Amino acid sequence: MKQVIKITLIGLFFAFSLISCGEKLSGKDESSFDSSRKKVEAKLNNKEKEKLEKALRVTLSEAMWLKMNDAEKYTGESINHISMGLVDGKSYGAMLDLADDILQKQQERKITHLQNEIDSLQKYKTEFELIKKELAVFELEPVELDLEDFFGEPVPRIIISMKYIGKKPLKGSQGFSYTLKKRSTQTIVSDEQAVYGESESVLQPGESRVNTIVFNQNKKDFPKLWEFASYPVKGINLANYDLELMVSTQSIKSDGKEIILPNSSMEMINKNLKKLEEEIATLKKETISLDDLELT
Numbered sequence: 001m002k003q004v005i006k007i008t009l010i011g012l013f014f015a016f017s018l019i020s021c022g023e024k025l026s027g028k029d030e031s032s033f034d035s036s037r038k039k040v041e042a043k044l045n046n047k048e049k050e051k052l053e054k055a056l057r058v059t060l061s062e063a064m065w066l067k068m069n070d071a072e073k074y075t076g077e078s079i080n081h082i083s084m085g086l087v088d089g090k091s092y093g094a095m096l097d098l099a100d101d102i103l104q105k106q107q108e109r110k111i112t113h114l115q116n117e118i119d120s121l122q123k124y125k126t127e128f129e130l131i132k133k134e135l136a137v138f139e140l141e142p143v144e145l146d147l148e149d150f151f152g153e154p155v156p157r158i159i160i161s162m163k164y165i166g167k168k169p170l171k172g173s174q175g176f177s178y179t180l181k182k183r184s185t186q187t188i189v190s191d192e193q194a195v196y197g198e199s200e201s202v203l204q205p206g207e208s209r210v211n212t213i214v215f216n217q218n219k220k221d222f223p224k225l226w227e228f229a230s231y232p233v234k235g236i237n238l239a240n241y242d243l244e245l246m247v248s249t250q251s252i253k254s255d256g257k258e259i260i261l262p263n264s265s266m267e268m269i270n271k272n273l274k275k276l277e278e279e280i281a282t283l284k285k286e287t288i289s290l291d292d293l294e295l296t
Helices: 030-041 046-069 079-087 092-135 266-285
Strands: 005-007 138-140 144-150 153-164 170-182 187-196 208-214 243-254 257-260 293-295
Touching (some): 030 079, 046 092, 092 243, 092 266, 144 208, 153 243, 170 208, 187 243
Parallel strands (some): 005 293
Antiparallel strands (some): 138 153, 144 153, 153 208, 243 257
């Protein structure tokens, strides 16, 4: 697959042009460059002029990269000076070869950069999985439906219990995220965070952290929650009432160690990994040359 790249002349203080096979560009200074250009310009056709113009702009882009990524080596040198150093003594044919080499290097650098991003994301994924495993010491128990007095009116409330399934007492605090949605529309009914316990509090294996969500303003959307003959209702299937509950353990702070769930998701991590891998695969299939570039 070919890619077409538009290259724009940025910040040039000297004008690049074609040079014949027998003549060579001088990069000693702007004046000598202009002089060498004039000697060869009249001998070349428009297509050749355009091709070398592309090559020289590619060389300029490489000079910009060198200035940015090897700043110590090029301290005090302008981008134009670096660029003229690259083209000095180059014939027309040598300039085309140089540009092709640069394009290949640039392609390889793109692939390397993407691979580094993949490696970094894979490391993050491994750390994310480890954190999720460390936080996976609570399990959601069957939810209950009860009534609560709300300004003299009984309203339903969902009781959510997260049972500690660890083997040893847990000393410290725990944080949880509770998101309740209307299943048919994915509209959020309730979205909240809660932290339980303090540095000295101890949660024993089998004990639970309990939260409630009160339906004080939702009777018209969820009328069935008001229709039970008696309360509490244990093990209610929320899906039957157009509800969807998501609970996650966000943090555990125990004995001076704090484990916090990153603000991400495995789905998003895998999606980004797939995108990066596809970009690398595309780049590896592509071959790019001066003919693929467009002057603007």
